[in-house]
Structure formats: structure tokens, C-alpha cells
Amino acid sequence: MIRRIVISSSYLLYDDPDPPPNKELEDLLLNRGSQPTFRNNVGEEVIGITLCTSNIVQKIKEWRVSEKTSLSDHCHILFTLSEETRQAITYRDPKAANWDLYRSELTRDIERISQHKFINQDEIEASVAFLHKSIISSYEKS
Structure with missing residues (x-):
């Protein structure tokens, strides 16, 4: 059986009157810590939200915000996958x-x-x- 694994990193409005995430979204988050995911000359905010399907959440390790410049206001999100998951993923060059x-x-x-x-x-x-x-x-x- 072939299973697709979907990992999504989303940026949601941080100044919304009803700020995200709601309860359902909170249950899906991989985010760890409170390091800013958005940086510009005005300030920093934690607005990046990383989601995945429940069957892979335990296989993602070391979720973190990159310290390197991304050429954008949004920081790169990094993580590692378990060895078993890495071997199951087909990489196409x-x-x-x-x-x-x-x-x-x-x-x-x-x-x-x-x-x-x-x-x-x-x-x-x-x-x-x-x-x-x-x-x-x-x-x-x-």
C-alpha cells in the first residue's frame, strides 16, 4: 500500500481579532518552543504553524526554526525524520x-x-x- 505523507507549514494572520490556532488546529501542530518564525525590521512574531497527518507526528524529530537568513521575512522550518520514515520516502532527483x-x-x-x-x-x-x-x-x- 502506498501512503502519502503531507507536511504543511502555514503562516496565519497574527493580528486577527480571533487569532489562530483554534482547538482543531492546535491538535495538529508540530511546533515546539516559542522562537520567532517571522522577522522583519519592525519586529518578530511566532506566526508559523507546521501541520502533519497523525500517522507521522511521532516520526518527526527536532522541529526547529532555522537561524539562517531565508531571503524572506519568514524563517525556514527544519526537522528530521526517523530513519524508518526516511527510508520509506522516495526521493526523485x-x-x-x-x-x-x-x-x-x-x-x-x-x-x-x-x-x-x-x-x-x-x-x-x-x-x-x-x-x-x-x-x-x-x-x-x-
């Missing part, structure tokens, strides 16, 4: 991809939709979804 195959696969799909005259929003959205799937499929094939 983009440098090893067959980019000629990628281009030919994607070009074929783009040509299929480029001739279509869209008459409504549903057709446009369906074509966007098709293109999205084509990009992923072409990359996976390559």
Missing part, C-alpha cells in the same frame, strides 16, 4: 530526469487542449485540472 521525454509528453497533452475553444468556466477549470495532472504525469514518466 530532478537532475536525473529525462527532460526530453518530459517535454514530449507534456507537449502532446498541451496540444490536445490548445485546440479547444472554451465556452464556460467549467471547461476552463477542467482543462486546468488536466494540465496539472499532465505536468505531474509527464514528470513521473520522465
Whole structure:
């Protein structure tokens, strides 16, 4: 069985009248400590929230905010995965991809939709979804 693991780091409004996180969101947080996740010349705030599915929360270790400059107001969030989880994840090196195959696969799909005259929003959205799937499929094939 193939399982997808999704880890998400989100930045939410810190000056909202009802500030996040709510109880449901709090139950999903991986954040540890109170080190600022947002820094600019005005100040620092802890506004970064990192979430993951419950089946992986015990496998994430050493969640931390990077001290290195990120070229953004938002700091990089770092963590390590258990050895078992690292071995289960397939890493795909983009440098090893067959980019000629990628281009030919994607070009074929783009040509299929480029001739279509869209008459409504549903057709446009369906074509966007098709293109999205084509990009992923072409990359996976390559």
C-alpha cells in the first residue's frame, strides 16, 4: 500500500481579532518552543504553524526554526525524520530526469487542449485540472 505523507507549514494572520490556532488546529501542530518564525525590521512574531497527518507526528524529530537568513521575512522550518520514515520516502532527483521525454509528453497533452475553444468556466477549470495532472504525469514518466 502506498501512503502519502503531507507536511504543511502555514503562516496565519497574527493580528486577527480571533487569532489562530483554534482547538482543531492546535491538535495538529508540530511546533515546539516559542522562537520567532517571522522577522522583519519592525519586529518578530511566532506566526508559523507546521501541520502533519497523525500517522507521522511521532516520526518527526527536532522541529526547529532555522537561524539562517531565508531571503524572506519568514524563517525556514527544519526537522528530521526517523530513519524508518526516511527510508520509506522516495526521493526523485530532478537532475536525473529525462527532460526530453518530459517535454514530449507534456507537449502532446498541451496540444490536445490548445485546440479547444472554451465556452464556460467549467471547461476552463477542467482543462486546468488536466494540465496539472499532465505536468505531474509527464514528470513521473520522465
